[in-house]
Amino acid sequence: MLFSDITELAPLCRFRDCTHAHEPGCLVQAAVKSGTLAADRLERWRSLLAENRDRTPVISGPRGNKIVRKKKY
Numbered sequence: 814m815l816f817s818d819i820t821e822l823a824p825l826c827r828f829r830d831c832t833h834a835h836e837p838g839c840l841v842q843a844a845v846k847s848g849t850l851a852a853d854r855l856e857r858w859r860s861l862l863a864e865n866r867d868r869t870p871v872i873s874g875p876r877g878n879k880i881v882r883k884k885k886y
C-alpha cells in the first residue's frame with residue numbers, strides 16, 4: 814500500500830471515519846505533530862481520498878446530479 818504508514822494508523826483513531834484533519838484522538842495527526850509522519854504526506858493522502866470520494870457515485874448530495882450511469886448490458 815502506497816500510504817501504509819497512514820492507513821496503519823487510521824484504525825487506531827478514535828473515529829472509524831476519521832479524516833485525520835481536525836478530529837480529536839486522531840493518531841495520524843499525533844504522528845505528524847511528533848514528527849513521525851510528514852505533514853505534506855498526510856496532505857497528499859487526504860487529496861487522494863477526496864479524489865476517490867468524487868469518483869464514487871452517490872445518489873444524494875451536492876454531486877448527485879452528476880452521476881454517470883454505467884450500461885449493464
Ligand SMILES: [Zn+2]
Binds near residue numbers: 831838
Ligand atoms: Zn485520524
